[in-house]
Amino acid sequence: MKVTAATGLTLTIDLAALAENWTRLEALAAPAECAAVVKADAYGIGIDEAVPALWSAGCRTFFVALPEEGRQVRAAAPDATIYVLNGYFPDWTEAFRTHHLRPVLNTFTALESWAQHAPGEPSAIQVDTGMNRLGLTLHEALELARRPEFLARVAPTLLMSHLACADERGHALNQSQLMLFEEIKAQFPDLPASLANSAGIQLGADYHFDMVRPGIALYGAAFAEDRPPLAPVVTAKARILQLRDVAAGDSIGYGAALHLREETSVAIVAAGYADGYHRRAGSRDDHDGAAAWIRGEPAPVLGRVSMDLIALDVSGRVGVTEGDWVELFGPNVPIDEVAEAAGTIGYEFMTGLSRRAERVYVNRPQAA
Numbered sequence: 292m293k294v295t296a297a298t299g300l301t302l303t304i305d306l307a308a309l310a311e312n313w314t315r316l317e318a319l320a321a322p323a324e325c326a327a328v329v330k331a332d333a334y335g336i337g338i339d340e341a342v343p344a345l346w347s348a349g350c351r352t353f354f355v356a357l358p359e360e361g362r363q364v365r366a367a368a369p370d371a372t373i374y375v376l377n378g379y380f381p382d383w384t385e386a387f388r389t390h391h392l393r394p395v396l397n398t399f400t401a402l403e404s405w406a407q408h409a410p411g412e413p414s415a416i417q418v419d420t421g422m423n424r425l426g427l428t429l430h431e432a433l434e435l436a437r438r439p440e441f442l443a444r445v446a447p448t449l450l451m452s453h454l455a456c457a458d459e460r461g462h463a464l465n466q467s468q469l470m471l472f473e474e475i476k477a478q479f480p481d482l483p484a485s486l487a488n489s490a491g492i493q494l495g496a497d498y499h500f501d502m503v504r505p506g507i508a509l510y511g512a513a514f515a516e517d518r519p520p521l522a523p524v525v526t527a528k529a530r531i532l533q534l535r536d537v538a539a540g541d542s543i544g545y546g547a548a549l550h551l552r553e554e555t556s557v558a559i560v561a562a563g564y565a566d567g568y569h570r571r572a573g574s575r576d577d578h579d580g581a582a583a584w585i586r587g588e589p590a591p592v593l594g595r596v597s598m599d600l601i602a603l604d605v606s607g608r609v610g611v612t613e614g615d616w617v618e619l620f621g622p623n624v625p626i627d628e629v630a631e632a633a634g635t636i637g638y639e640f641m642t643g644l645s646r647r648a649e650r651v652y653v654n655r656p657q658a659a
């Protein structure tokens with residue numbers, strides 16, 4: 292049997308907070324449908340647990356990147372509508388059929404092969420409106436609109452596009468993507484449409500169309516600056532293994548990358564980059580790192596992050612003892628701040644949390 296002694300990084304995942312965030316986003320987007328993006332194992336928190344919680348909250352449509360993720364969602368939500376963002380190749384037909392997955396068709400070749408291998412089976416069509424990532428060009432979309440018989444075999448149930456800069460409210464690309472999407476949508480008047488990710492929801496009702504597709508906001512992380520209150524879903528904690536007083540002028544950790552300016556109380560904590568706590572969140576003589584949280588105050592990371600250990604400054608903190616729990620991110624330390632200190636974004640931090648980190652689920656919804 293697995294030893295679950297909570298001796299390393301422990302992630303407490305609040306499924307009621309996840310459901311609550313979905314409900315808040317749904318209210319923001321109504322009357323548009325609110326789907327849920329659960330790719331990358333639900334941004335690291337676990338598809339098996341996230342999907343039933345979202346389903347209980349009322350979510351009926353899920354987006355994943357890969358067919359295998361679609362299979363996992365199907366197992367967790369037998370009646371859900373599931374779209375696979377990474378498209379379709381003919382050799383995936385069996386997987387799509389077996390698990391009743393709908394491909395998001397991004398190329399004309401994929402449209403043609405879907406029409407050939409799964410004629411009349413539901414799909415989504417993605418158009419590129421300026422991000423230059425996945426999707427049909429305007430020209431291809433117009434051609435498709437002129438071929439109703441072909442379109443009937445492709446059997447789209449959704450027309451979608453994706454915003455490149457939704458997290459910057461004033462970015463010119465938002466408006467130009469919106470205008471192009473409206474132009475393309477006019478060619479497919481009967482097809483429900485979807486444009487907005489989490490940040491796109493906040494750009495206003497013009498961007499909502501028939502369905503919104505939040506990912507990161509569901510998990511309580513990055514959202515535009517003036518974000519509505521979202522509940523933190525993930526709290527990462529680890530225990531203090533050892534406390535030590537380190538003299539002024541001494542260094543800490545690998546490479547002696549940080550020298551202490553004064554005598555410092557140091558807590559050595561049981562988490563490291565092997566858990567997904569980025570190594571670049573550490574500090575050097577010329578560079579501050581992230582901070583953790585202990586007994587109501589921030590505790591800066593001292594020196595390099597090791598594979599299994601992090602050193603924290605707990606100077607002046609009364610009552611800190613070996614065995615205490617430290618919050619590495621969660622309600623008191625936004626994951627986006629830790630990610631920023633490591634030179635990245637909350638998305639990468641969340642999806643990079645490793646399998647070694649222990650996941651403890653709380654507030655599971657009661658089965659209906």
Ligand SMILES: *Cc1c(COP(=O)(O)O)cnc(C)c1O
Nearest residue numbers: 328453488489490504505506507
């Ligand atoms: C990942 C993704 C989303 C969700 O984006 P968030 O910024 O996490 O809300 C929505 N749509 C598409 C096409 C995506 O790839």
